[in-house]
Amino acid sequence: MPTVAIVGRPNVGKSALFNRLAGRRIAIVHDQPGVTRDRISAPCAITQSPCTLIDTGGIGAPLDDGFGEAVTTEADIAMDTADLILFIVDAKDGITAVDQSLAQRLRKSKTKVELVINKADNAEKDLLSGDFATLGYGAGIPVSAELGKNLGKLADAIDATIAPLLADQEEAEEVVQREGLKIAIVGKPNAGKSSIINAILKDERTIVSDIAGTTRDSVDVPYEFLGERHTLIDTAGIRRRTKMDSSVEVFSAHRAERSIRRADICLLVVDLGAGVSAQDRKIARLIQDEKKPCLIVLNKFDLFHPGAARSVRIEEATEHVRKELFFLNYAPFVAVSALKTQAIGLIFQKLTEIRKLAQDPITTGKLNRFLQEAFAKKPPQAKRGSKRLKLLYATTAVNDRYTAIPVPTYILFVNDKRLLQENYEQYLNNRLRESHPTPGIPIIFSTRSRN
Ligand code: GDP
Numbered sequence: 001m002p003t004v005a006i007v008g009r010p011n012v013g014k015s016a017l018f019n020r021l022a023g024r025r026i027a028i029v030h031d032q033p034g035v036t037r038d039r040i041s042a043p044c045a046i047t048q049s050p051c052t053l054i055d056t057g058g059i060g061a062p063l064d065d066g067f068g069e070a071v072t073t074e075a076d077i078a079m080d081t082a083d084l085i086l087f088i089v090d091a092k093d094g095i096t097a098v099d100q101s102l103a104q105r106l107r108k109s110k111t112k113v114e115l116v117i118n119k120a121d122n123a124e125k126d127l128l129s130g131d132f133a134t135l136g137y138g139a140g141i142p143v144s145a146e147l148g149k150n151l152g153k154l155a156d157a158i159d160a161t162i163a164p165l166l167a168d169q170e171e172a173e174e175v176v177q178r179e180g181l182k183i184a185i186v187g188k189p190n191a192g193k194s195s196i197i198n199a200i201l202k203d204e205r206t207i208v209s210d211i212a213g214t215t216r217d218s219v220d221v222p223y224e225f226l227g228e229r230h231t232l233i234d235t236a237g238i239r240r241r242t243k244m245d246s247s248v249e250v251f252s253a254h255r256a257e258r259s260i261r262r263a264d265i266c267l268l269v270v271d272l273g274a275g276v277s278a279q280d281r282k283i284a285r286l287i288q289d290e291k292k293p294c295l296i297v298l299n300k301f302d303l304f305h306p307g308a309a310r311s312v313r314i315e316e317a318t319e320h321v322r323k324e325l326f327f328l329n330y331a332p333f334v335a336v337s338a339l340k341t342q343a344i345g346l347i348f349q350k351l352t353e354i355r356k357l358a359q360d361p362i363t364t365g366k367l368n369r370f371l372q373e374a375f376a377k378k379p380p381q382a383k384r385g386s387k388r389l390k391l392l393y394a395t396t397a398v399n400d401r402y403t404a405i406p407v408p409t410y411i412l413f414v415n416d417k418r419l420l421q422e423n424y425e426q427y428l429n430n431r432l433r434e435s436h437p438t439p440g441i442p443i444i445f446s447t448r449s450r451n
Contacts, residue, residue, distance in 0.1 A: 002051045002052070002166065003052045003081055003364075004021075004051050004052070004053050004082060005053075005054045005056055005078035005081065005084070006054065006055050006056060006057070006086045007056050007085055007086065007087055007088065007102065007106070008057070008087060008099075008102070008118075009096065009098040009102065010057070012088045013088065013118040013119060013145045014055055014088055015057060016146060017086075017143070018053055018055040019145075020046075020145045020151060021045065022044065023046065024042075040056075040368070040393070041053060041054045041055070041365045042365075046152075046155040047158045047162065048159050048163065049162040051083075051084075051158065051162050054077075054081065054082065073413070075102055075106055076413075077392075077393055078111070079106065079108070079109035080397075080411065080448070081397065081411070083111065083112075083161065083165055084111065084114060084158060085106060085109075086154075087102065087114065087115050088116050089115065089116070089117055089118070089132055090117075090119050091117045091120040091142060095132060100135070103135040103136060103137065113137050114137070114161070115132060115135060115140035115141070116140060116141050116143055117132055117142045118145055119144060119146070120142030120144055120149070121146065121149070141153055141154050141157055179229060179404075180229045180230035181228075181231070181264045181265060181351065181355070181405070182230075182264045182265075183230060183264065183265055183267060184235065184262075184265075185232060185236070186235050186256050186259060186266055186267070186286075187268060187270065187271070187280070187299075188280055188283070191280075191299060192269055192271060193235065193236040193269050195299075196297065196299060196344070196347075197221060197232055197234055199336075199344045200223060200348075220232070220233060221233075225348055235255060235259045256286055257290075260286055261292075263292060264403055264404040265292065265293040265405055265440065266287050266292050267296075268284060268287060268294055268297065268328075269297045269299050270296060270297065270298055270299065270321055272298050272303060273300040273304070275324075276320065276325060284325045284328045287328065291444055292442070293441050293442070294328060294440060295332060295333075295350055295351060295354065295440055296321060296328070296332070296334075297347060298317050298321060298334065298335040299336055299337070299338055300337060301317070301336055301337045302337040302339065302340050302342065304335075313335075314335055318333050330433070330438075330439070330440065332350060332354070332439040332440055334350050350440075354439055354441070355404065357438050358406060358440070358441050361398060361406065362408075362432075362436045364394070366436075367394050367410060368394055370432065370436070371391055371394050374431045374432075375391055380419065381421070382419075383419075386419065387415065389416070389419035389421075392413040392414060392415070393412075394411060394412045394413065395410075395411050395413075396408045396410060396411075397409045397411050405441070407441055409445075409446050410446070411445075411446050411447075411448060412447045413447075414447055414449060415449070416449050417447035420447050425445055429443050
C-alpha cells in the first residue's frame with residue numbers, strides 16, 4: 001500500500017492533521033518532540049485510494065539534541081519510506097529557519113512533496129500562503145486541522161499522486177500473475193536436476209538442447225500449472241547436446257549465478273545418495289548472496305536409509321542438510337524421488353505456499369510493535385564505554401513490489417548502526433521468523449544511523 005508521510009517542525013500541528021486524515025477525533029495534541037503518540041501509522045480515511053499515513057513526529061525516543069536533528073531524522077525517514085510527503089508549515093508563524101532547512105533537505109529526494117499550510121483557520125490567514133511559495137513547493141494547500149477546513153482539497157491532492165501508483169501496481173500484478181514464477185533449478189552435476197524437470201513435466205522428454213553453439217547459460221522450459229505459465233530455468237539442460245553424459249558437465253558458478261539472479265525462487269537440488277558436498281555449499285552461498293527465496297529439494301530420497309520409517313528418514317535427511325547448509329536456514333525442504341516420481345507434487349505445493357505467505361509481508365505498524373517488544377524483552381547489550389543501541393523506527397521496504405515473490409527489507413532507523421551486534425541481529429531474525437513465519441524468504445535487516 002502506498003505511504004504518505006507527514007513531516008514538519010514541531011508545533012505545526014502534524015499529529016492533529018494525522019488524526020484528521022485518519023478520520024479520528026482530535027484528542028490531546030502533543031506536538032513537542034519526544035512525546036510519544038499512541039500510533040504513528042494509520043490508514044488514511046479521507047482519500048479515494050487506500051494509503052497509509054505515517055506521522056514522523058511520533059518517531060523514536062526523546063531526542064536530546066534539539067529540533068534541528070529531530071526534523072532531519074523525520075525527513076530522512078519520510079524520504080526513505082514514503083511515496084508522498086506532506087510538508088506541513090504553520091500559517092500563523094510564517095516561514096522559519098527550520099522550515100527552510102527542512103525544505104532544502106527534502107529537495108534531495110525524488111519523493112513528491114506537497115506543501116500543506118496548517119492553521120489557516122480563516123481567510124486573512126490564508127493570504128499568508130503567498131510567502132510559502134519561496135520554499136519551492138508551490139503555493140501550498142491551506143488547511144485547518146483543528147477546524148477540519150479544506151481537507152477535501154488535500155485529499156484530492158493525495159489521490160492525484162497515489163491513484164496512478166495503485167493503477168501501475170495492479171497492472172504489474174496482472175503481468176506477474178500471467179507470467180507465473182521463474183524457477184531456477186540448481187544443484188551440482190548429477191544431483192537430478194534434469195530428472196526433476198522431467199518428473200514435473202511428466203513426460204520422457206529428454207532435455208536436449210540442440211541449439212548448437214548457443215551461448216545461453218540455461219534453458220527456459222515453460223510449464224503450465226493451474227492456469228499459470230511458469231518458467232523452469234534448467235541449468236543442466238544446456239550441456240546435453242548429444243547424449244545423457246553427465247560426466248562432461250563442468251560445474252560453472254557463473255552459470256548458476258546468472259540463473260539464480262533472474263529467478264523468482266531457486267530450487268536447490270541436493271543428492272541424498274551422495275550427501276551435501278562443497279559444491280552444494282557453494283551454490284547455497286550464491287542463493288544466499290543474491291538474497292533469493294529458496295526451496296531445498298532433497299532428491300534421491302529412495303536411496304536414503306531405505307529400510308527405515310519415512311518419518312525417521314525425513315528427520316535424518318533434513319537434520320543432515322540443515323547442518324551442512326545452516327546459513328540457508330530460511331529454506332524449507334521437500335524430500336522427493338525424481339527417478340520413481342515420488343512426492344514430486346510436493347514441490348509445487350510448497351512453492352505455492354511460499355508464494356502465498358510472501359504476498360503478505362509484515363506491515364510497518366506490526367513491525368514496530370514487534371521490534372519494540374523484542375527490544376524490551378531482551379535489551380541490546382552496551383559494550384563497555386559505548387552507548388546502547390536504540391531503535392527509533394522501523395519500516396518494511398519491498399525493493400521490487402512487482403516480482404512474483406517479493407523479498408522485503410526491514411529498515412531499522414537507530415541511534416548508531418555500529419552498535420548493532422551480529423548476535424543481536426540474529427536474535428531479531430529468529431524472533432521475527434517465529435512471530436511472522438515466511439518460509440523460503442530470507443530476512444534482511446538494513447540499519448541506518450540517525451546521524
Ligand atoms: P543433473 O545433472 O542434476 O541434471 O542430474 P540428472 O537428472 O541427469 O540425474 C543424474 C543421475 O541420477 C541419473 O542417472 C538419474 O537417473 C539419477 N537420479 C535422478 N533422480 C534420482 C532419484 O530420485 N533417485 C535415484 N535413485 N536416482 C536418481
